[in-house]
Amino acid sequence: MSPHILVVGGSIGGLFVTTLLQREGFDISIRERSIHGLDGRGAGLVAQREVFDMLREIGRVDLARFGVTAKERIYLDRTGAILSRQSMPQTQLSWDTLFRTFRAMIPSERYQGGVGIERVERDGAGLILRHADGTGERADLVIGADGIGSRIRAAVAGDESRPRYVGYATWRGLVPEAAMPAAAAETLFERFAFYEMPGSHILGYLVPGADGSVEPGRRRYNWVWYRRYSETELSSVLTDADGKVHPFSLAPPQVPRSAVERLHADAADLLPPAFAAAVLAEPRPFVHAIFDYNAPRMVEDGVALLGDAAFVARPHTAMGVAKAAGDAFALRDALVRYPDLPEALAAYERSRLDIDRAVVAYGVRLGAALG
Incomplete structure (x- = not known):
């Protein structure tokens, strides 16, 4: 049986x-x-071999076409000049599209939310x-x-x-392509971009739109800013707008306005112009503390x-x-x-x-x- x-x-x-x-x-x-479902919570993902194997298993290799390819990697200096570039094409698939595809394969009576x-x-x-x-x-x-x-x-x-906090967290944003300032788009789009500084770095790339679209104008710019925080500082970072401390992350609606304003101010002070513009273009960033666990x-x-x-x-x-x-x-x-x-x-x-x-x-x- x-x-x-x-x-x-x-x-x-x-x-x-x-x-x-x-x-x-x-x-x-x-x-x-979750009561309301998980769709819409993802950004882009790098499809490693196992993901393609999974798509092949269910007969949906076609989903691999619904990705955005960054044609090269670039590294910026503080002024925004390109320090180096590498030809390393990499495709970002849509987490949301992947989720919706597999969710649709589970009968509703077999998936109980809430x-x-x-x-x-x-x-x-x-x-x-x-x-x-x-x-x-x-x-x-x-x-x-x-x-x-x-x-x-x-x-x-x-x-x-339990997982062990490693000393830093990521702030993330998903900016609609149309909301990105033109100068920032010219520097960052169609590329995997990086800026590194002591104890911190930021990276970004285009990903499919929330509906899985890869058409220019309907995509999103995904930026990820790694920042160090002590254990004490982390408690403050993970305190939501209602004063509750969360163990791992804050979703966009939970991040206090004051925290967003501090992040935007730091971006203007610390980042190259294109990345600063990308961070400022995101009114509702979210944050994840980073952990190791075996x-x-x-x-x-x-x-x-x-x-x-x-x-x-x-x-x-x-x-x-x-x-x-x-x-x-x-x-x-x-x-x-x-x-x-x-x-x-x-x-x-x-x-x-x-x-x-x-x-x-x-x-x-x-x-x-x-x-």
Whole structure:
């Protein structure tokens, strides 16, 4: 009999594994905390091999055409002059388009939003997924795909196994192409641009529009500004407009106006003119603190971790989505190959543990100048 599988987390990783397993006939459903859905929260993503493999798996390689290609990399100095350039074409796909495509493959009755999950409990009969309202539901296998703040992680790695703040955060903006000043667009568009300074750097590139459009005039400019903050400073950075401190990030509506004004003032003081203009053109930036995390293991007694619930890699790697895709493929392959669930989960862990640890280590090396 096919195990009853519940996936906690309805973002990209949860959608990947659910799509693959339902295609194999498994009884699988998603529980997602968000009430309003996750569409519209993404920017661009670098499509690594695993992402193309996933698109090929579902017969949607055509989505690879819905990307924006940066023809070269440029490095600016403080005045805005180009210090160096490299011919390194790179295509950014649309996270939103990828999300919508895989979300559409899950029947509505199999994707339940607005469900807060607090923990996994075990009793003599198996697993109970405990909801925030106190109710519960049974499963033979629980897949934790609930990201950096995973509630499922404790059932595998223990309560004390948590991500470690590395000393810096990213401010991000997604500026409609038409809102970018002409001079900034001339310098930054069609390129992957960088500016580096001690303890900080900013980069930016064009990505598809919110509707997935890659037509000139309908795209967005995505900038990412890495900045150092002490632990004390981080608490202030992650305090929302209502005075609540968040553990990992603030979404655009949560960022206080005063914080936006400080960011804009710093941009004018510290950045080359084109990047300063891009930051000032974003009235609603958002912020993510950067963390490292390596799970000591990925499975335990009927619970499996996937994606950022298991390993959090710094964004320099551009491998977050690819890592989730690789995990999803490996878990699907193990469950198909081994009818015995403990054997399947052990095989999954063996196939991904070292790979995912290497991705985290790669991010640490890339971020050494900032952390």
